[in-house]
Amino acid sequence: MLSDIEIANAATLQPIRDVAASTLGIDEEHLVPYGHYKAKVDLSYLAGLADRPLGKLVLVTALSPTPPGEGKTTTTVGLTDALHGLGHRTVACLREPSMGPVFGMKGGAAGGGYSQVVPMTDINLHFTGDFAAIAAANNLLAALIDNHVHHGNELDIDVRSVTWKRVLDTNDRALRQVAVAMGGHANGFPREDGFDIVVASELMAIFCLTESWADLKRRIGDIVIGYTRDTKPVTARELGADGAMSVLLRDALAPNLVQTLEGAPAFVHGGPFANIAHGCSSVSATRAGLRLADIVVTEAGFGADLGAEKFVDIKCRKSGLRPDVAVVVATVRALKYHGGVALPDLGTEDLGAVEAGMVNLRRHLANIRNVYGIPCVVAVNRFPTDTDAEIAKVVELVAAEGVSAFPATHFAEGGVGARDLANGVLTMLEQPSPYTFSFTYDDADPLTEKVEAIATRLYGAGLVTWDARARRRLERIERDGYGDLPVCVAKTQYSFSTDPTSLGAPSGHELHVREVRLSAGAGFVVVVCGDMMTMPGLPRDPSAARIDLADDGTILGLS
């Protein structure tokens, strides 16, 4: 089979204005083109569609993944193509890839095989400049903080308590911990600082949770950048940064429209981490899709314990959006992994391990139906090494849970490979839901109880323990009036617990909260359990060394 970039480079793309017109009925005048195959859809035009009825919302999530991932983006694209091919007005809503991993190890994130969004190289690199805009706004605020301190520190900011970090869209471990303002008087007051990757920034989360310029500016103004010497929160508004930062994000806020390899429309907009942030593409894109199409297929990061939980408890809670069906991506490989098979051996048939690993998927299905209250189907994303017997076993095991599972081969075959899945989703969309959508906890619950609700109801944990400093920080956050915010748990995606090697469905374990961070602008409290990497490093042999530009401008080696 050809590589992703070979498939993408060989594709014949339609001009995006034709895609917009033919698939979503958007006139060219409402598009802001970025080249011929990418466009932003004018925000004012979208605001004018407020009276349109909303389409159906399909959330693609997954069981706890293996390190290489189970193909959520690919399934989102394949399902969109299948629905599109069946004549349904459908749009995919995806996250924008971060450039850091493109040059590191993981590669891009525009789908794969015959289920990709294109132009693939553009989407994986600068795209329409959204991440650069977020970085510029983020770093302007950082500069204004140090500048304020340098010029007299009227607000009495305690430089030891500044939590606002600088960001780059580069994997660069050397920037994780730095000392800034060295070199004497002219360069300001030295302090410890650090850089995060753009996707880990609060500003990325804000960007993905807002739909208007006015709300954007309000949220940016609410950002707490640190504390005064007498521990009062200092906001971006007090630094006079909210207007200028909003100006920098003005154009970026409009959703980006591209196409799949099969010509279906796709919004690719925003891309927050699914640990320190909520891991979903922008609300503005999702809402635009629901107004323009009959069906929106969107994904949430990591497994359903992280991405889907935040989709429900943060994105839906904040926006009023409600998913109609969840598609849970499962693979034979991941089930065997949870059933005790080591990563290198996942290519060998093992029906016993598939059955043993089912405990993981089973808990996710229970959470989605019984806690979030969303009807669901399972997509069995087929890999070349899967045997027919293994696939049949998964379908049988899922059926025993009262859920339909559909093997899907969209990676190798495009939309036609997800046609059964699409029909399964359509059937679910036509039926009334037997469940009642609900959040995992209420706004009014104390922050500790919110964490306990997630830990016990979703993770199967026995208790939540707190680092003393994290507990004090939580108390300060409640005292400062942020107690009604939802929580955003940052933990490993590989396990229901905080131990990435604890596979399957661990129970009765301890969820230890190591750190608490306030994202007042985004509107949530991050609860860090276990190690969390907010600035990746490059591997010994980074992809950058293989990525090349031919003399004729062809991009080579991107994956």
Place this chain on the structure above:
Amino acid sequence: MLSDIEIANAATLQPIRDVAASTLGIDEEHLVPYGHYKAKVDLSYLAGLADRPLGKLVLVTALSPTPPGEGKTTTTVGLTDALHGLGHRTVACLREPSMGPVFGMKGGAAGGGYSQVVPMTDINLHFTGDFAAIAAANNLLAALIDNHVHHGNELDIDVRSVTWKRVLDTNDRALRQVAVAMGGHANGFPREDGFDIVVASELMAIFCLTESWADLKRRIGDIVIGYTRDTKPVTARELGADGAMSVLLRDALAPNLVQTLEGAPAFVHGGPFANIAHGCSSVSATRAGLRLADIVVTEAGFGADLGAEKFVDIKCRKSGLRPDVAVVVATVRALKYHGGVALPDLGTEDLGAVEAGMVNLRRHLANIRNVYGIPCVVAVNRFPTDTDAEIAKVVELVAAEGVSAFPATHFAEGGVGARDLANGVLTMLEQPSPYTFSFTYDDADPLTEKVEAIATRLYGAGLVTWDARARRRLERIERDGYGDLPVCVAKTQYSFSTDPTSLGAPSGHELHVREVRLSAGAGFVVVVCGDMMTMPGLPRDPSAARIDLADDGTILGLS
């Protein structure tokens, strides 16, 4: 009079595809649109024009400026509009503004008054993403350096000798000097480092001196990032970074087309500093303009001792381009400043000071004609406080040098205000030049002699002295085989000497070289004389605090 942004926001712009077609004969298919009013012109299309005859090249430069500047960009735009209005196929070639100063004190750099390029807010902010692309490529190389050291340091890079800095397009003094890779083993080997503003980067200079993807990659590969423990230069090619960095700059390399307020075409592309780099917009844009238009009007940074010298000795030497006429922008204010009047008093008529300050302009005119061998005219850019008698005095003094001076009021009146200037330029273009274009020094001269030639022939200096460390660095650079490169002098723009308060035309002074830096990819050796700021700071009351976004998306307060 209205503010720049009020004038720009009130303008009716033509779609850029119409401007491209009607003014330069470029079909829409060769444009890559960025919205409706900005476009890149396809590099492959431009390469296909190689057989076209070249138009005439007009270089806009200036006398030694006052701190607020004398209006070179404004004059470039006004002259372009005047030539355009007279029916000549003319294009302006300008540098892209840096976002840092937009949020600091200086403001944007898209011209001013009724001589602006538009869309003004776009051009002053993210524009087409070129600076973000340069920053991403620059910072990828930085990450690859520290990553190489972290993973075993096969090349034996001496971290104390790494000269490649990280960059941001933000004014941020706290990043001038930093310590990176703090925090223990997982974050790499700690070292001292610093951030420059994007426009001060070698990569910006490379970007502006190349015209093809192949040459771009070669130059990037040639970058020397630092030295091994046994003092051998280490290149970006040895780190395997050249391909990936070129990929990041692939699209950015195509020149950006916009329009003036009067609908003339303008390429706004690249923007290197005029001290640590050569201070001119891209060769690719200049060459494109010369192939597409009959006249190209372009500017070089700072005064003619810096910008024009580098235009000649770096940009022309490397590219084969040759200016046909130089327009030297002079102001009554600057002449009085050089004649001894303090900045706050420049609004008061003082014919004696105008005459006294003429020494500065006189030397620039002599340099341009007798050293560079370029015919010239003077544009007297009129300010509201200038009196008729002062303007007449300047014209008279310049005439005494055998040069024509043309008062110009394009700031207040647009192209019609520069019509006399345009006619003067046209007259010069029709006449054979009485001068022979030449460089200030030869490639084969030793580096020290190159600096001496600039110092004595152009600056009027009596001698050049060297810091011992700078001298040793120069010797190493020659020993490593870079002795045939041109030099790029970084000194104050306010004086022919290195003392910004030494106005007029100082003579016999000492040019002290404090530091020497190799820009092997750009292809020059930077000779630092005096202090040089490569990362500006924000002022006490930054523009950021006044820049705002209205609820309807209107950008306010940008200047």
